[in-house]
Amino acid sequence: MTTTVAAPWLLRAVRPLGGEPADLLLAGGRVAEVARAGGIAPTTAGVAGGNVLDADGLFALPGFVDLHTHLREPGREDAETVESGTRAAALGGYTTVFAMANTNPVADTAGVVEQVWRLGRSAGHCDVRPVGAVTVGLAGQRLAELGAMATSAAAVRVFSDDGHCVSDALLMRRALEYVKAFDGVIAQHAEEPRLTEGAQMNEGSCSARLGMTGWPAVAEEAIIARDALLAGHVGSRLHVCHVSTAGSVEIIRWAKAKGWRVSAEVTPHHLLLTDELAATYDPVYKVNPPLRTAEDVAALRAGLADGTIDAVATDHAPHAPQDKDTEWAAARPGMVGLQTALSVVIQTMVEPGLLDWAGVAERMSLAPARIGGLPDVPVDARSSMGVGAPANLTLFDPEARWVVDPAGLASRSRNTPYRGMTLPGQVHATFLAGRPTVLDGKIR
Amino acid sequence: MNRHLLSTADLRRDDALLVLDTAEQMARLSDRSVKKLPTLRGRTVVNLFFEDSTRTRTSFELAAKRLSADVINFSAKGSSVSKGESLKDTALTLEAMGADAVVIRHAASGAPHRLAGWVRGSVVNAGDGTHEHPTQALLDAFTIRRRLGTVEGLRVTIVGDVLHSRVARSNVWLLRTLGAHVTLVAPPTLLPHGVADWPVAVSYDLDAVLPGSDVVMMLRVQRERMLGAFFPTEREYSRRYGLDADRAATLPGHALVMHPGPMVRGMEIASEVADSARSTIVEQVANGVSVRMAVLYLLLGGAGADERKPDDQYGEVADR
Amino acid sequence: MASATPSSSAHRSEDGSTTGREDPGGEGGATRTVLAGADISRIISRMAHQILEKTNGGADVVLLGIPTRGVPLAARLAARIREVEGTAVPAGSLDPTMYRDDLRLRAVRPLHVTDIPDGGVDGRVVILVDDVLYSGRTVRAALDALAEYGRPRAVQLAVLVDRGHRELPIRADYVGKNMPTSRRESVAVRLTETDGTDAVLIIG
Ligand SMILES: [Zn+2]
Numbered sequence: 001m002t003t004t005v006a007a008p009w010l011l012r013a014v015r016p017l018g019g020e021p022a023d024l025l026l027a028g029g030r031v032a033e034v035a036r037a038g039g040i041a042p043t044t045a046g047v048a049g050g051n052v053l054d055a056d057g058l059f060a061l062p063g064f065v066d067l068h069t070h071l072r073e074p075g076r077e078d079a080e081t082v083e084s085g086t087r088a089a090a091l092g093g094y095t096t097v098f099a100m101a102n103t104n105p106v107a108d109t110a111g112v113v114e115q116v117w118r119l120g121r122s123a124g125h126c127d128v129r130p131v132g133a134v135t136v137g138l139a140g141q142r143l144a145e146l147g148a149m150a151t152s153a154a155a156v157r158v159f160s161d162d163g164h165c166v167s168d169a170l171l172m173r174r175a176l177e178y179v180k181a182f183d184g185v186i187a188q189h190a191e192e193p194r195l196t197e198g199a200q201m202n203e204g205s206c207s208a209r210l211g212m213t214g215w216p217a218v219a220e221e222a223i224i225a226r227d228a229l230l231a232g233h234v235g236s237r238l239h240v241c242h243v244s245t246a247g248s249v250e251i252i253r254w255a256k257a258k259g260w261r262v263s264a265e266v267t268p269h270h271l272l273l274t275d276e277l278a279a280t281y282d283p284v285y286k287v288n289p290p291l292r293t294a295e296d297v298a299a300l301r302a303g304l305a306d307g308t309i310d311a312v313a314t315d316h317a318p319h320a321p322q323d324k325d326t327e328w329a330a331a332r333p334g335m336v337g338l339q340t341a342l343s344v345v346i347q348t349m350v351e352p353g354l355l356d357w358a359g360v361a362e363r364m365s366l367a368p369a370r371i372g373g374l375p376d377v378p379v380d381a382r383s384s385m386g387v388g389a390p391a392n393l394t395l396f397d398p399e400a401r402w403v404v405d406p407a408g409l410a411s412r413s414r415n416t417p418y419r420g421m422t423l424p425g426q427v428h429a430t431f432l433a434g435r436p437t438v439l440d441g442k443i444r
Numbered sequence: 445m446n447r448h449l450l451s452t453a454d455l456r457r458d459d460a461l462l463v464l465d466t467a468e469q470m471a472r473l474s475d476r477s478v479k480k481l482p483t484l485r486g487r488t489v490v491n492l493f494f495e496d497s498t499r500t501r502t503s504f505e506l507a508a509k510r511l512s513a514d515v516i517n518f519s520a521k522g523s524s525v526s527k528g529e530s531l532k533d534t535a536l537t538l539e540a541m542g543a544d545a546v547v548i549r550h551a552a553s554g555a556p557h558r559l560a561g562w563v564r565g566s567v568v569n570a571g572d573g574t575h576e577h578p579t580q581a582l583l584d585a586f587t588i589r590r591r592l593g594t595v596e597g598l599r600v601t602i603v604g605d606v607l608h609s610r611v612a613r614s615n616v617w618l619l620r621t622l623g624a625h626v627t628l629v630a631p632p633t634l635l636p637h638g639v640a641d642w643p644v645a646v647s648y649d650l651d652a653v654l655p656g657s658d659v660v661m662m663l664r665v666q667r668e669r670m671l672g673a674f675f676p677t678e679r680e681y682s683r684r685y686g687l688d689a690d691r692a693a694t695l696p697g698h699a700l701v702m703h704p705g706p707m708v709r710g711m712e713i714a715s716e717v718a719d720s721a722r723s724t725i726v727e728q729v730a731n732g733v734s735v736r737m738a739v740l741y742l743l744l745g746g747a748g749a750d751e752r753k754p755d756d757q758y759g760e761v762a763d764r
Numbered sequence: 765m766a767s768a769t770p771s772s773s774a775h776r777s778e779d780g781s782t783t784g785r786e787d788p789g790g791e792g793g794a795t796r797t798v799l800a801g802a803d804i805s806r807i808i809s810r811m812a813h814q815i816l817e818k819t820n821g822g823a824d825v826v827l828l829g830i831p832t833r834g835v836p837l838a839a840r841l842a843a844r845i846r847e848v849e850g851t852a853v854p855a856g857s858l859d860p861t862m863y864r865d866d867l868r869l870r871a872v873r874p875l876h877v878t879d880i881p882d883g884g885v886d887g888r889v890v891i892l893v894d895d896v897l898y899s900g901r902t903v904r905a906a907l908d909a910l911a912e913y914g915r916p917r918a919v920q921l922a923v924l925v926d927r928g929h930r931e932l933p934i935r936a937d938y939v940g941k942n943m944p945t946s947r948r949e950s951v952a953v954r955l956t957e958t959d960g961t962d963a964v965l966i967i968g
């Protein structure tokens with residue numbers, strides 16, 4: 001979103017989508033030239049001295065797009081700011097994040113969404129696209145000024161009360177209908193509130209043993225089924241946030257088979273972790289929707305592989321220490337995830353053979369960009385690496401292994417559930433409109 | 445056994461029997477005129493109660509005092525805790541006071557587990573949310589063993605609000621470990637969703653289960669549960685799941701009736717049953733002190749793993 | 765409650781006796797039998813006679829064995845006294861564990877039964893019975909424990925083996941066998957009731 005045109009960069013011997021090594025010339029914010037490795041001479045390409053990246057061994061994917069990021073600003077700058085959150089995003093290979101509306105004040109007016117959008121522009125680490133609240137104050141009572149947010153400088157297309165479910169069926173219907181006027185989408189946090197009163201973790205064998213109030217799968221599935229039927233009825237776009245159960249995957253598969261305009265996302269943590277972790281009573285594992293069972297994890301992976309689930313979204317949810325260093329019930333739900341998303345996707349999807357690199361490009365970049373209504377989205381993974389594509393790129397070493405150290409993450413908060421885990425894949429460089437935001441794994 | 449007593453699920457059979465055997469010796473000592481023992485002189489036990497429970501707190505206090513430990517009652521009310529101090533900050537305060545053991549009662553399941561990660565001393569779970577109440581289960585097993593000679597092979601029926609009961613959970617794991625056969629009886633709304641994975645039988649029909657029970661444990665049913673639509677009315681609950689005299693008469697002659705207290709007479713248990721010869725309700729209170737003495741002795745009566753001399757780890761070197 | 769399992773009760777080491785080990789020489793030290801079954805039986809008889817002599821025919825005597833092996837020794841002494849004199853001397857047990865001054869030096873010790881015979885200890889002559897007398901700390905703890913049950917007219921001490929190395933001003937009134945040892949050695953008493961055989965071994 002920078003207005004100045006970036007200086008040209010030459011990426012040498014990079015492997016687009018994990019394929020054959022190639023030289024990529026980035027100029028004018030786009031991919032200007034693609035040639036066999038060694039095919040573009042730095043001297044002839046008009047590239048300034050330092051702007052050559054020897055990318056031997058690195059894979060390139062289109063820059064990731066996160067549909068679900070909590071940047072916490074305004075309101076909880078002790079947990080995260082637009083600056084710190086977008087640094088984490090860039091380091092995780094992201095070039096766009098959708099900033100959720102549950103800030104304080106809530107992003108339910110043109111004024112607040114424009115403030116967040118401007119903070120994103122001035123930080124400059126990645127594009128920040130504010131999500132607007134569906135209802136005033138996330139209270140689920142009255143529609144917020146959706147149109148005003150859509151026509152503001154922030155050009156909001158995604159609306160969500162995330163953190164809360166738009167549980168009133170009539171209000172949900174109206175919201176779905178209303179945003180058709182500006183091709184908006186309602187991103188629903190699917191949680192039937194009466195079925196989840198006091199809920200702490202997935203309802204099942206573990207919650208029974210641990211004596212914690214259960215968050216039943218049906219509380220998510222019932223809302224998804226209802227909303228899919230509503231979306232089908234009014235012909236609107238519905239996006240389902242953080243799908244977490246096997247039953248949800250089935251319902252979404254069914255809704256898509258009907259031809260309804262339903263899309264869905266899954267978080268990295270729901271692809272990897274299970275509710276057994278709650279036995280530690282460490283709230284670093286407390287998240288909403290909660291970690292589910294191994295069967296759910298398997299169904300989510302299968303759903304992401306076959307496209308039933310369109311996108312990976314982090315639900316990056318930073319929390320200050322005092323909101324996590326507590327007993328489980330008192331802790332706030334959520335996990336940071338921007339810097340670990342690619343690694344978890346590699347471990348859970350690529351390494352088991354469920355997704356190839358083009359598939360990762362689709363699920364982590366192209367599909368979320370389309371769902372979020374971004375302009376200029378390449379039609380497929382191949383063209384995202386071709387001449388004329390926006391020069392939003394993520395370069396990473398798929399062979400690298402790294403140990404997650406919470407203190408080493410760029411987020412202001414430390415609540416990663418992957419502490420001490422060794423994960424595959426490390427982001428080396430991120431280019432946003434042809435300009436490096438990350439080089440050598442460090443913020444530029 | 446571990447440094448802490450957080451859950452009966454962590455207790456191996458040997459550990460559980462050691463607690464019961466030790467409690468037996470403690471009970472004998474409690475029968476003599478001089479009840480005080482010098483054993484834990486110089487040790488500090490903190491009672492950290494975030495929920496009011498005079499009964500349990502007093503029992504732990506008496507147990508610690510009989511062993512000559514210094515006891516600090518740190519009740520949440522009127523302390524910094526009620527002014528919003530976090531559990532972690534409270535833990536650091538106790539740590540600074542040099543607590544050798546913290547006995548914690550808390551409304552949040554798992555709070556004792558968290559505390560155990562923040563203090564060096566031993567943590568004893570005196571009831572956490574709807575999770576566990578290990579010393580209650582130990583004193584129940586102790587009471588059963590004193591009355592019936594053994595726990596092994598007995599058919600124990602637990603009746604009532606299993607869903608919200610920390611007593612039920614601790615008893616299920618401990619009784620299983622000690623070889624009893626447990627049947628849970630409750631309306632389906634008051635059984636946890638994952639109960640099928642527990643090592644128990646489940647029934648909705650109290651009358652069918654009572655004649656085959658050696659022990660029946662009645663759980664307290666809180667009237668508030670009605671508001672959550674767990675059952676329609678007190679009257680209906682009492683008719684279907686209350687232990688009245690007619691029902692108690694269908695129990696085998698030797699069968700015991702237990703209740704962890706405080707009981708709601710007329711709701712889950714009729715007065716004439718609570719006061720009958722089969723009832724162990726008063727003994728349970730006395731046994732609670734012996735069992736808690738045993739637990740405190742076993743946690744604090746020896747060297748901590750870090751204070752022990754390397755030589756002594758096998759316990760075979762002469763006491764020098 | 766780390767290492768205190770019931771099985772470790774077989775490894776109780778009162779005043780230097782290493783007990784309950786199948787292969788006491790396993791750590792490389794030599795093991796030699798210093799008293800055999802017949803010796804022990806003769807010693808019990810002699811001690812029974814000494815007790816009768818010194819207590820006026822066993823009048824008002826209560827024998828209290830210190831667990832584990834002091835308890836069967838007390839019972840044997842009582843039986844022998846009855847055989848010799850026809851006097852029924854009550855025998856019981858007294859567990860001093862919770863009165864020890866060295867609890868914090870070792871893993872927690874399992875408790876043993878305290879069984880004070882009917883009639884109590886007030887005004888009686890209590891004879892504490894143990895297998896091995898070593899540092900004297902067990903006896904000191906037993907004296908404290910005993911005081912909680914009443915006020916005996918006199919307290920005496922009977923031990924099967926006195927191996928020396930006292931750390932407290934305590935001596936036995938009846939000694940089965942004085943057995944000079946080095947501190948590096950251990951003395952193991954085996955009794956039929958607890959170990960299936962009667963013997964006293966020196967290990968080390
Ligand atoms: Zn959400």
